[in-house]
Amino acid sequence: MLIKNARLSDGSLVDLLLEEGKITGILQNASAEGHQVLDAKGRTVLPGLIDLHCHWRVPGQEHKEDVITGSAAAAAGGYTFVTLMPNTSPVCSSAEQANQVMEQVERHGVCSALQTVSITQNFDGKTLDHLKPLPEHLRFITEDGKGVQNNQVMARAFAICAQRNLVLMSHAEDMEISKWDYRLAENLETVRNLHLSEYYGTRLHLCHVSTKEAVEAIGAAKRKGVPVTCEVTPHHLWFADLDYRVNPPIRTQQDVDALVQAIREGVVDAIATDHAPHTQEEKAAGAAGMIGLETAFGVCYTKLCKQQGLELYYLEALMSRFPAAILGLQDKGAIRVGADADLILVDLDTPYQVEPDKMHSKSRNTPFAGETLYGRVDYTIKAGKLVFER
């Protein structure tokens, strides 16, 4: 495939040659002869987005999202790689289950996935035996949906991770305290986990950081050299004081401003969706979370670039290059000769409204309905093949 007239995030206009799943040429005025041509018509080309935090409900809760609808939602949102959380039914606590999900996603062929594994077996809060035999390619463990409560269990988990070169992804929530104070619940577990990371030298990734205090604590730890990275979500950057059930909750304007400031200071390493599909009935019954794959880029481009003046190349880094680096994906997250041909073409100029009815996810739980955004993903290319066209 030859993509003609695509604008790189530095503003230059190029043609991109894609062969056998790789980018093989970044050219000027390339001849179209012998190629399948896609005219970008001046749209901006970015590396496929990489999500560090996504729920697809496979196996066991496919009525919310399955591999086909999850892949379609990812492609429509510009994501070519997703990191899947293990709070499925059953919980993902084994290499067998993780491999099965990843093979299913790969076979479908629309995007790639890393399935994460639980910290404690079946989220029982204590058993860590399943961590020792995990193979090389399954290096990311998390209890997402809850925090590991017991300090001694968590300390042992950090020690095992340090020994075995695993990365611990933390949903920081003290489950006793979050019943009455979700801010304190996040702040306390964040600080505990930062201490454990420093003490054991374990690589720690903090998920969906939402409070001023938590992001300040992460900044301080980073300045001390603690091996920690963190992500924020589009919804915690966009909304303040909104009554829409999600964990962590939507915070205050002061928190939003602190997250934006932390982005500017380089404390935030990535933006991740926390795409959490639920049916209408489940939402009505109190399920926490919102879908996010199909709104993430527009929300972040509008909030951070249009409103806050962040450079596009830096948003590209937060949504693709840095997540690729965190996951150790060497051929992804960049537009260069030899990299994987995972690309998106976006229209940055035409405003549009968020219309849940037109989304590809199986669920529709989003508070972004009706918001006006800039930054619409029009084409998604995965391994050199067109997988989404708006």
Ligand code: DOR
């Ligand atoms: O709001 C949330 N929904 N927060 C989580 O941590 C889990 C997620 C889910 O799985 O629905």
Ligand code: ZN
């Ligand atoms: Zn979480």
